[in-house]
Amino acid sequence: MTQPCPANVGDPVEQIETPALLVDLDAYEHNLDCMATIIAEHNVRFRPHAKTHKSPEIALDQIKRGAIGICCQKVSEAEIMVQGGVPDVLVSNQIVGRAKLRRLAALATSVHIAVCADDPGNIAEINAAAAEAEVRLTVLVEIDVGAGRCGVPPGNPALELAQAVASAPNLQFGGLQAYHGGAQHIRSHEARRLAIVEAAGKTSDTIKLLAGDGLECPMVTGGGTGSLDIDLELGVLNELQAGSYIFMDADYGRNFDRDEAPFTPFRNSLFVRASVMSTPRSGVAIIDAGLKALAFDSGNPEIFGRCGAHYVAPSDEHGNLEVSGANPLLLGEAVTLIPGHCDPTVNLYDWYVGVRGDVVERVWPVAARGALS
Amino acid sequence: MTQPCPANVGDPVEQIETPALLVDLDAYEHNLDCMATIIAEHNVRFRPHAKTHKSPEIALDQIKRGAIGICCQKVSEAEIMVQGGVPDVLVSNQIVGRAKLRRLAALATSVHIAVCADDPGNIAEINAAAAEAEVRLTVLVEIDVGAGRCGVPPGNPALELAQAVASAPNLQFGGLQAYHGGAQHIRSHEARRLAIVEAAGKTSDTIKLLAGDGLECPMVTGGGTGSLDIDLELGVLNELQAGSYIFMDADYGRNFDRDEAPFTPFRNSLFVRASVMSTPRSGVAIIDAGLKALAFDSGNPEIFGRCGAHYVAPSDEHGNLEVSGANPLLLGEAVTLIPGHCDPTVNLYDWYVGVRGDVVERVWPVAARGALS
Numbered sequence: 001m002t003q004p005c006p007a008n009v010g011d012p013v014e015q016i017e018t019p020a021l022l023v024d025l026d027a028y029e030h031n032l033d034c035m036a037t038i039i040a041e042h043n044v045r046f047r048p049h050a051k052t053h054k055s056p057e058i059a060l061d062q063i064k065r066g067a068i069g070i071c072c073q074k075v076s077e078a079e080i081m082v083q084g085g086v087p088d089v090l091v092s093n094q095i096v097g098r099a100k101l102r103r104l105a106a107l108a109t110s111v112h113i114a115v116c117a118d119d120p121g122n123i124a125e126i127n128a129a130a131a132e133a134e135v136r137l138t139v140l141v142e143i144d145v146g147a148g149r150c151g152v153p154p155g156n157p158a159l160e161l162a163q164a165v166a167s168a169p170n171l172q173f174g175g176l177q178a179y180h181g182g183a184q185h186i187r188s189h190e191a192r193r194l195a196i197v198e199a200a201g202k203t204s205d206t207i208k209l210l211a212g213d214g215l216e217c218p219m220v221t222g223g224g225t226g227s228l229d230i231d232l233e234l235g236v237l238n239e240l241q242a243g244s245y246i247f248m249d250a251d252y253g254r255n256f257d258r259d260e261a262p263f264t265p266f267r268n269s270l271f272v273r274a275s276v277m278s279t280p281r282s283g284v285a286i287i288d289a290g291l292k293a294l295a296f297d298s299g300n301p302e303i304f305g306r307c308g309a310h311y312v313a314p315s316d317e318h319g320n321l322e323v324s325g326a327n328p329l330l331l332g333e334a335v336t337l338i339p340g341h342c343d344p345t346v347n348l349y350d351w352y353v354g355v356r357g358d359v360v361e362r363v364w365p366v367a368a369r370g371a372l373s
Numbered sequence: 374m375t376q377p378c379p380a381n382v383g384d385p386v387e388q389i390e391t392p393a394l395l396v397d398l399d400a401y402e403h404n405l406d407c408m409a410t411i412i413a414e415h416n417v418r419f420r421p422h423a424k425t426h427k428s429p430e431i432a433l434d435q436i437k438r439g440a441i442g443i444c445c446q447k448v449s450e451a452e453i454m455v456q457g458g459v460p461d462v463l464v465s466n467q468i469v470g471r472a473k474l475r476r477l478a479a480l481a482t483s484v485h486i487a488v489c490a491d492d493p494g495n496i497a498e499i500n501a502a503a504a505e506a507e508v509r510l511t512v513l514v515e516i517d518v519g520a521g522r523c524g525v526p527p528g529n530p531a532l533e534l535a536q537a538v539a540s541a542p543n544l545q546f547g548g549l550q551a552y553h554g555g556a557q558h559i560r561s562h563e564a565r566r567l568a569i570v571e572a573a574g575k576t577s578d579t580i581k582l583l584a585g586d587g588l589e590c591p592m593v594t595g596g597g598t599g600s601l602d603i604d605l606e607l608g609v610l611n612e613l614q615a616g617s618y619i620f621m622d623a624d625y626g627r628n629f630d631r632d633e634a635p636f637t638p639f640r641n642s643l644f645v646r647a648s649v650m651s652t653p654r655s656g657v658a659i660i661d662a663g664l665k666a667l668a669f670d671s672g673n674p675e676i677f678g679r680c681g682a683h684y685v686a687p688s689d690e691h692g693n694l695e696v697s698g699a700n701p702l703l704l705g706e707a708v709t710l711i712p713g714h715c716d717p718t719v720n721l722y723d724w725y726v727g728v729r730g731d732v733v734e735r736v737w738p739v740a741a742r743g744a745l746s
Contacts, residue, residue, distance in 0.1 A: 001723045001742045002374045003449060017472060017746045051689060073690040076376065093690065094650045094659075096705045099390060118651055119704055149691055150651040150659050181688060277467045278491055278523040286467075286523050291670050291717045293745055297687070314670070315554060316424060316716050317446040317466065318522055331492055332469045343689050344664045347721070350374045350743055369374045370723055370742075372666055373390045 002365075005351045011360040018275040018334065019289040021349040021366070023247075025356045027269035031246050034265045036065035039240075042232050047071055047090060047221065049243030052343050054368035055352065056084020058246065063087075069112070071221075071241050075103050076371035082107050084367060090221065091115040092177060092241060094142070094150055096122055100373065101129035105137060114138035114219070116177045118152050123164045123171070130170035138174035139165045140219060143206055145199035147181045154178075154202035155209060162215050175217035176210075178203040179241065184226030185298075187255060196227045200236040207236075225266070226255055249342040251298035271304060272337045272345065273353075274319065276329045285321040285329040289337065290314040295344035301337040311337065375738075378724045384733040391648040391707065392662040394722040394739070396620075398729045400642035404619050407638045409438035412613075415605050420444055420463060420594065422616030425716050427741035428725065429457020431619065436460075442485070444594075444614050448476045449744035455480050457740060463594065464488040465550060465614060467515070467523055469495055473746065474502035478510060487511035487592070489550045491525050496537045496544070503543035511547035512538045513592060516579055518572035520554045527551075527575035528582060535588050548590035549583075551576040552614065557599030558671075560628060569600045573609040580609075598639070599628055622715040624671035644677060645710045645718065646726075647692065649702045658694040658702040663687040667710065668717035674710040684710065 006017035016022070039046040048062050049071040059070045059081055069088025072078040078089045088111060095104055095115055107113050108130070117123050117139050130137040141161045144151035152158050158176065166173040183195035199222075207217050221239040223231040228245070231237050244252055247270035256264040274289035291314045294301050300311040301319075308324030323329050339345035347369055354362035379390035389395070412419040421435050422444040432443045432454055442461025445451040451462045461484060468477055468488055480486050481503070490496050490512050503510040514534045517524035525531050531549065539546040556568035572595075580590050594612040596604040601618070604610050617625055620643035629637040647662035664687045667674050673684040674692075681697030692710075696702050712718035720742055727735035 001738055001740060003743045003745070006746060015472075019745045096648060096650045096661075099388075118653055121704060144653060149688065149693065150653055152653065275469060277469045280491055280517060280523055280525065288469075289745075291668065291714075292720045292743075295664065297664050297669060315522065320522065331494060341664075347665045348743065349745075365374055367374060370376045370665075370721065372376070372392045372662075372722075373379060 003350045005363050007353045007360045007363060009360055009363060013355055013358050013360065014334070016273055016353055016360065018273050019293040020273045020353050021346065021351065022271040022273050023352050023354045024269045024271065025354045025361055027267040028246065031266050031269055032061055032065050035245055038232070039066055043235070044232065044237070045239045047239050047241055048246065049092070049241045050077060050081055052243035052346065053246060054346060054366050054371065055364065056081050056086055056367055057364045059084065059086045071243070074371055074373060075100050076373045077368045078107055078113070079103065080368040080371055082111050086111070088112045092179065092221070094118060094122060098125065098129065101126055102132070105129040105133035105135055108135040108137055109133060112138070114140060114174045116140045116142040117161065117165070118142045118150050120161060120164050123161065123168060127168040127170050136170055136172050138172045140174040140177045140221065141165065142177040143203065145178045145180050145202045146183065146195055147179065149181065151177070154206040158206050159209055159213060162210050163213070166215060173215060175219035175221070176203060176206060177221050178237065179222035179224070180227070181224065184224040185251060185255060192226060193230050196230040197234065200234045204236050225252060244342055247342040249298070250302045250338045250340045253302070253338065268304070268338050270339060270342050270346070272301065272339055274335045274337060276331055276333045276335065279329065279331050282328070283323055283325050285309070285323050287319040287321060287335050288317065290318045291316050293348060294337065294339050295341045295348070297344060298341035301339050304336040304338050306335070309335070376723045378736050380726045380733045380736060382733055382736060386728055386731050386733065387707070389646055389726055389733065391646050392666040393646045393726050394719065394724065395644040395646050396725050396727045397642045397644065398727045398734055400640040401619065404639050404642055405434055405438050408618055411605070412439055416608070417605065417610070418612045420612050420614055421619065422465070422614045423450060423454055425616035425719065426619060427719060427739050427744065428737065429454050429459055429740055430737045432457065432459045444616070447744055447746060448473050449746045450741045451480055451486070452476065453741040453744055455484050459484070461485045465552065465594070467491060467495060471498065471502065474499055475505070478502040478506035478508055481508040481510055482506060485511070487513060487547045489513045489515040490534065490538070491515045491523050493534065493537050496534065496541060500541040500543050509543055509545050511545045513547040513550045513594065514538065515550040516576065518551045518553050518575045519556065519568055520552065522554065527579040531579050532582050532586060535583055536586070539588060546588060548592035548594070549576060549579060550594050551610065552595035552597070553600070554597065557597040558624060558628060565599060566603050569603040570607065573607045577609050598625060617715055620715040622671070623675045623711045623713045626675070626711065641677070641711050643712060643715050643719070645674065645712055647708045647710060649704055649706045649708065652702065652704050655701070656696055656698050658682070658696050660692040660694060660708050661690065662710065663691045664689050666721060667712050668714045668721070670717060671714035674712050677709040677711050679708070682708070
């Protein structure tokens with residue numbers, strides 16, 4: 001169900017078939033280099049989240065710039081990353097059930113695999129799968145530091161699970177996952193910092209509690225693009241998972257678009273190129289990118305590089321734009337959009353079209369698009 | 374970028390890898406048969422919308438039950454349908470630009486292709502593409518009957534475009550498209566009926582205006598699942614495009630879930646099967662299906678066949694469920710979901726898993742998944 005690539009290397013951008021997922025390679029490389037510099041300046045490891053890009057090629061670009069491996073959310077993503085040459089994967093998620101755990105354990109025969117757990121029964125079945133595959137799997141205990149999703153409470157519940165991991169013959173206790181997803185998109189930097197400081201305190205207390213029981217935490221992993229500066233400042237996490245920095249999106253733009261917020265060094269590198277397919281009334285343009293070409297969970301996309309045009313509402317295959325009457329969009333004209341949310345937008349496409357200036361320089365697959373299991 | 378199929382024919386449902394897109398074949402066939410009966414009882418042609426299912430196999434099932442062809446929204450969808458054996462396609466949308474129109478005209482060398490237009494310049498370029506391919510393309514004029522999206526106003530603007538089509542040497546004037554998308558989801562049947570009556574009035578007046586100028590409308594096409602009974606009653610449309618009836622969804626369920634609304638004969642046949650991956654607190658279950666496994670533009674999915682559980686919020690790969698403490702969901706337990714909106718949910722999957730009773734009977738591809746151009 002792979003669609004044809006909407007462009008060929010060497011094509012002028014005008015020739016790209018729309019809608020298409022574009023990567024501005026200058027901005028992309030800027031983000032790669034910028035993160036490499038930030039990580040090198042701090043005493044922290046970097047394991048970016050591949051759920052954002054779903055591309056082994058991008059993972060390898062990140063590893064070339066100093067990342068120690070990557071994170072995935074799904075076994076199927078991890079399989080595609082390992083197949084693509086990634087040597088070290090943390091599945092930063094719970095993997096439940098014999099079939100999925102068998103696949104996970106099979107990966108650990110060739111590369112380093114770690115996984116999170118928040119349940120004693122699940123720890124037992126991970127151990128059984130590891131024993132069957134004759135591997136040792138690294139298991140991190142996930143603690144809920146405020147996101148209210150997966151994870152046991154910090155403190156004693158985490159200690160109990162860590163002990164269960166440590167005493168399982170085919171498991172290696174890997175440390176803690178302490179990810180506060182909800183905090184990444186708190187608009188005010190001050191409120192975001194407060195949430196992360198609180199999460200870091202809970203994490204730090206749990207590390208001490210485990211150390212008192214003789215359990216060291218080689219990995220203390222979490223963090224995102226929205227909390228990067230705060231995580232670096234606090235220094236509690238020794239591995240950072242930020243993923244969106246590679247692309248950025250309109251929602252993260254709104255995080256950094258306030259006087260009180262600090263400057264973000266990352267640039268928008270991900271765009272959707274669309275075309276005007278109808279100009280039915282003055283002040284309106286309909287484009288060929290709707291719900292199947294863009295994610296709307298974090299709001300509408302923004303129009304890039306053009307004043308007086310706004311994406312108002314999607315339908316399945318259409319985007320309704322309000323356009324200033326003085327500067328209308330013409331039928332067939334291309335429109336460049338910054339997606340509201342990068343991760344689920346990427347998951348709608350089979351191909352990245354890498355553009356430098358006005359020319360397509362590189363096309364490559366979104367190899368783990370649709371990798372759900 | 375095609376993912377492995379999550380099940381094999383003959384598997385028990387318990388063995389289906391999650392998340393997976395399920396079709397209840399009994400309900401699916403009920404919907405097929407039911408629509409066949411409805412169409413046979415009325416003086417109307419049926420051309421269901423394939424943007425819902427993106428599957429030539431389903432299109433052929435519909436054609437076997439009396440559909441005269443199908444609708445698509447994109448040239449790439451039409452290409453996949455024609456390749457899959459569909460002999461008659463209406464692209465119920467504007468197709469703009471030489472590259473896409475060349476592809477569209479190429480299809481018309483082997484099957485019957487029609488397309489909509491709402492702009493004189495676009496009509497000229499459709500004619501040029503048809504001339505280049507040495508075919509005659511059928512062009513319908515789209516009128517805006519209340520949706521406020523594409524289309525010229527009813528009346529004289531439609532007449533002018535129809536004249537432009539009729540006088541273009543490589544075009545055949547096909548009639549009118551008069552689709553009121555917005556009306557499909559008006560919750561009250563009475564208000565929905567009012568909107569459709571108004572749309573039908575505008576359509577009817579335009580048909581008469583064109584007839585006065587010697588322009589007959591072989592096709593007057595539109596309609597959806599939400600307006601089906603009203604379109605049949607009014608009889609202005611001679612071709613109906615309803616697509617969602619084949620699957621239904623939670624949003625359409627809310628249309629028909631009111632005392633004042635008439636009974637809908639269609640059943641939910643489309644489901645997402647997911648699994649509980651974490652039970653971190655009493656009253657909460659986290660499942661493995663979030664924004665990349667379900668569409669949320671028309672609200673949250675509903676939990677099927679289980680009391681006291683509600684889908685509260687998605688994140689990218691997680692679904693947060695509230696669960697009654699007295700009837701908890703267990704780790705690893707399967708959950709069956711009715712998607713909020715069928716079309717964009719289908720577009721997230723590579724495979725349909727057709728289930729009858731507790732056994733997988735048929736698996737087939739979502740062949741036009743991601744067909745955006």
